[in-house]
């Protein structure tokens with residue numbers, strides 16, 4: 001342990017800790033901007049580049065950045081001397097000298113850490129009037145909007161893209177005043193290998209990176225009497241949307257969300273979880289076939305579009321590995337525009353499918369060519385959890401006061417197996433529950449595969465299902481996926497099934513979720529909430545979902561049938 005004093009209060013911390021960490025123990029707040037820490041993922045980016053966190057250390061001539069200065073024995077730190085406060089104000093003043101002042105109409109208004117700092121430091125007039133950057137906004141992709149005029153060079157997005165995700169799209173470009181973090185050659189995002197995971201958007205403290213906003217297309221559809229508008233909500237949305245309305249992280253607000261969606265005017269409120277159960281039917285059929293034949297192993301899950309795009313760009317030699325089953329979002333769209341449209345007598349082009357997703361890559365996935373038929377997309381519009389929260393606010397709905405409501409039938413019925421899709425490990429556990437029952441030919445009671453649970457980036461387990469030993473691996477975060485895939489390429493792994501999710505922790509940490517800024521245990525709380533929801537579900541295995549059984553009996557035939565393949569499976573582009 002190292003002993004030091006901060007603002008005259010003694011504190012002991014582990015060697016290697018920073019002044020910032022020591023101050024946190026004393027509940028002393030030091031402002032930060034470029035610093036990025038994700039407590040439950042055990043990740044910290046100590047860049048020290050913005051210098052907003054400078055403090056005075058006795059005996060040192062220069063101010064020290066608290067986020068990247070390690071503590072030493074006997075150190076005496078003062079966090080709020082006039083010199084430190086003035087230095088912070090000057091740094092902020094300089095940052096703002098080249099930052100647009102249109103906060104009122106910025107998508108990050110009231111959610112911007114720069115704005116919050118200006119408020120916190122009481123900066124009400126600026127001394128420096130600098131030159132202003134004038135870049136064109138990059139609206140080239142369906143998923144992510146970039147506004148370089150707002151980039152403050154904190155490089156948090158670069159860390160997310162290069163260090164955590166190892167995609168390597170964003171890096172420092174240009175020098176001096178011209179310096180920004182952007183794709184090489186300032187290329188539009190759509191021309192790069194960006195997978196639209198949105199981890200850079202989660203990381204960005206300002207409005208330089210945000211989602212492409214589709215709220216107004218949704219409003220327009222809701223107000224078009226010629227359209228029947230249905231909505232599906234992804235598993236991870238229900239355990240995070242409450243945070244937008246002041247509810248505690250880890251609240252499960254499914255019922256309130258359904259009520260809010262009805263108030264917004266959706267004709268039917270359905271659940272992606274229904275389609276997650278459907279995905280399990282198809283994917284597990286494929287898993288069992290491959291395990292029995294020993295061919296094309298390991299099977300890789302394919303429901304995360306960011307991960308699929310990563311594989312297409314970076315590991316084309318492994319393109320035969322992912323399950324051909326479409327993601328739940330896309331299966332939902334395909335079933336809504338065929339089975340359901342037919343049932344209610346509406347033409348597919350007049351049935352509008354809106355998705356609410358924790359993910360920005362889902363916006364891109366819905367636009368992929370193979371997910372349209374005769375020019376009609378299976379999923380018409382994708383909005384994020386944050387965009388739905390904005391719409392609820394815009395409509396003046398008091399979310400936390402709403403009485404719980406139930407999803408509509410039949411595409412709203414789901415099981416506990418489906419809801420855990422939102423957490424890393426959930427898809428594989430859902431598949432194992434069904435595989436075990438099918439192989440054993442009975443309704444097994446042991447259904448909690450706890451070895452595959454938890455927020456860790458890479459998990460490995462050997463599970464015994466009906467006498468068959470399966471080596472499985474689960475990873476979340478594309479940097480972890482890269483490590484695992486490299487191992488497979490080198491022939492050093494003998495897994496039969498692997499689940500990969502692009503975002504660290506899974507969909508619960510998607511690029512479209514409420515901003516968590518890495519603080520506290522928010523992600524773990526969302527994860528626990530998903531497993532709580534599963535535990536409380538009356539049915540916890542996908543193949544026991546009555547609406548799924550009916551769908552096969554009335555429409556699809558058997559899992560893996562020719563018709564099911566035509567409607568519910570896809571191919572990948574290497």
Ligand code: HC0
Pocket residue numbers: 233234235236237272273275276303304305327328329330357358359362421422423427506507508510
């Ligand atoms: Fe996910 Fe999904 S679980 S990717 O994380 O599989 O976005 O929540 O909707 O499609 O179901 C996201 C979440 C989904 C899909 C499901 C899968």
Ligand code: SF4
Pocket residue numbers: 144160161162165167168169170193194195196197198199200201
């Ligand atoms: Fe990199 Fe993901 Fe951001 Fe694309 S969306 S730039 S891949 S972090």
